[in-house]
Amino acid sequence: MYNFNYQRASSLDDAVAKLGAASDGTLLAGGQTLIPTLKQRLASHSDVIDLSGIGDLRGISADGGGVTVGALTRHAEVAASADVPAALAALADGIGDPQVRNCGTLGGSIANADPAADYPAAVLGLGATVNTNLRSIAADDFFTGLFETALNDGEIITSVTFPTPQKAGYAKFPNPASRYAMVGVFAAQMGDGVRVAVTGAGPCVFRVAEMESALAGNWSADAVAGISVSADGLNSDLHGSAEYRAHLVTVMAKRAVAAAG
Amino acid sequence: MPTVSMTVNGQAVSGEVEDRTLLVQFLRENLRLTGTHVGCDTSQCGACVVHVNGDSMKSCSMLALQAEGAEVTTIEGLASNGELNPMQQAFMDNHGLQCGFCTPGMVMSAMDLVAKNPNPDEATIRENLEGNLCRCTGYHNIVKAVQQAAKTMGG
Ligand SMILES: Cc1cc2nc3c(=O)[nH]c(=O)nc-3n(C[C@H](O)[C@H](O)[C@H](O)COP(=O)(O)OP(=O)(O)OC[C@H]3O[C@@H](n4cnc5c(N)ncnc54)[C@H](O)[C@@H]3O)c2cc1C
Numbered sequence: 193m194y195n196f197n198y199q200r201a202s203s204l205d206d207a208v209a210k211l212g213a214a215s216d217g218t219l220l221a222g223g224q225t226l227i228p229t230l231k232q233r234l235a236s237h238s239d240v241i242d243l244s245g246i247g248d249l250r251g252i253s254a255d256g257g258g259v260t261v262g263a264l265t266r267h268a269e270v271a272a273s274a275d276v277p278a279a280l281a282a283l284a285d286g287i288g289d290p291q292v293r294n295c296g297t298l299g300g301s302i303a304n305a306d307p308a309a310d311y312p313a314a315v316l317g318l319g320a321t322v323n324t325n326l327r328s329i330a331a332d333d334f335f336t337g338l339f340e341t342a343l344n345d346g347e348i349i350t351s352v353t354f355p356t357p358q359k360a361g362y363a364k365f366p367n368p369a370s371r372y373a374m375v376g377v378f379a380a381q382m383g384d385g386v387r388v389a390v391t392g393a394g395p396c397v398f399r400v401a402e403m404e405s406a407l408a409g410n411w412s413a414d415a416v417a418g419i420s421v422s423a424d425g426l427n428s429d430l431h432g433s434a435e436y437r438a439h440l441v442t443v444m445a446k447r448a449v450a451a452a453g
Numbered sequence: 454m455p456t457v458s459m460t461v462n463g464q465a466v467s468g469e470v471e472d473r474t475l476l477v478q479f480l481r482e483n484l485r486l487t488g489t490h491v492g493c494d495t496s497q498c499g500a501c502v503v504h505v506n507g508d509s510m511k512s513c514s515m516l517a518l519q520a521e522g523a524e525v526t527t528i529e530g531l532a533s534n535g536e537l538n539p540m541q542q543a544f545m546d547n548h549g550l551q552c553g554f555c556t557p558g559m560v561m562s563a564m565d566l567v568a569k570n571p572n573p574d575e576a577t578i579r580e581n582l583e584g585n586l587c588r589c590t591g592y593h594n595i596v597k598a599v600q601q602a603a604k605t606m607g608g
């Protein structure tokens with residue numbers, strides 16, 4: 193690991209100021225992606241600015257039509273929460289292993305936008321809103337590509353607001369070594385329609401319109417059993433071919449709907 | 454170089470570290486607490502698990518400076534007055550270790566599991582040891598050890 197200046201931010205404003213002053217600074221939340229990346233020298237930064245002391249960014253609060261989860265809330269806290277939709281708690285409980293869940297955060301996960309990460313499926317599948325120090329971004333506009341999001345340089349995620357679903361379920365086929373999603377599907381019946389979001393299969397989380405309209409007419413695993421996505425453009429690597437992942441999308445979609453009940 | 458201070462196994466400690474020094478390096482190299490192991494460089498093996506403010510974490514995936522002010526417990530902090538803690542004893546009784554390399558991390562993860570779930574069934578134990586790899590035992594006797602310890606510890 194190349195050396196850097198470690199700085200602890202005392203508030204959101206302080207984090208913004210420290211990041212602005214650094215020549216090539218980065219933010220540190222749970223460190224479960226950043227530290228391994230720095231260790232492997234896949235990245236190097238002049239300054240690492242630790243957000244963990246900013247208490248305002250941590251915690252879960254239920255309000256009106258949904259629940260707001262602070263960016264620094266750890267996966268283990270979401271997994272144990274009775275205030276978040278059960279499918280979201282179950283998703284958080286399936287991330288990595290207990291030690292990763294004791295450190296890793298919601299904000300870090302979606303800022304990183306790993307194509308195989310779990311949270312992006314819930315954020316897009318529930319049509320959540322990502323709140324930053326500057327603005328609110330709809331989930332449909334947030335994930336823009338492989339490790340790419342709509343965040344500008346220096347923009348900090350503060351929380352994510354999830355609307356309450358009528359029904360929701362998540363199913364993933366975990367990579368047996370890492371537990372990241374080979375394919376994960378989040379299916380939700382919202383007040384304003386059905387949403388189906390797929391992670392792990394493509395370079396970036398995406399929705400499947402054909403499954404959404406089928407489920408809107410008939411909320412059952414059978415409704416999606418005959419719908420498959422094209423393998424074109426899906427991920428293909430040593431863990432599985434694009435065709436294999438395309439097949440898994442249908443299987444996981446059926447399981448997600450069944451899990452939702 | 455910055456100075457870091459924390460409580461390790463009940464004792465206040467401090468030392469000079471680089472900004473990039475990992476918690477596991479501080480424990481092993483500054484404090485000479487070499488019970489905490491490093492078994493990989495990909496954050497996957499769990500040989501380095503310690504407790505930070507009561508939760509199990511991988512000390513190879515955390516900077517020493519992130520633990521400023523924290524309460525840290527390592528494998529060396531479990532036995533008291535020369536008596537093994539019930540989890541350590543259960544690993545011994547059930548042949549839950551062979552080479553022993555993974556054992557400190559296994560024991561620390563299992564302690565966290567039993568603290569949060571005093572009466573875990575076999576599936577829960579296996580799921581919760583997801584972050585700890587063992588190259589020797591095949592896990593079977595580790596699971597038995599955790600079951601025994603959970604009983605002794607009052608589950
Ligand atoms: C062994 C292992 C297994 C894992 N398995 C899974 C899995 O099964 N599923 C899964 O989804 N993930 C998995 N992960 C990743 C884990 O969920 C990480 O916690 C997550 O990817 C990053 O969150 P973090 O809080 O640790 O972020 P960090 O590593 O601290 O930061 C990640 C990136 O996000 C940026 N960032 C952090 N917080 C903010 C913020 N508030 N605003 C803007 N930018 C920010 C940082 O600058 C950095 O670039 C695994 C990790 C490990 C080590």
Ligand code: FES
Nearest residue numbers: 492496498499513
């Ligand atoms: S040394 Fe392997 S996970 Fe920490």
Ligand code: FES
Nearest residue numbers: 551555587588589
């Ligand atoms: S006992 Fe040898 S690695 Fe577990």
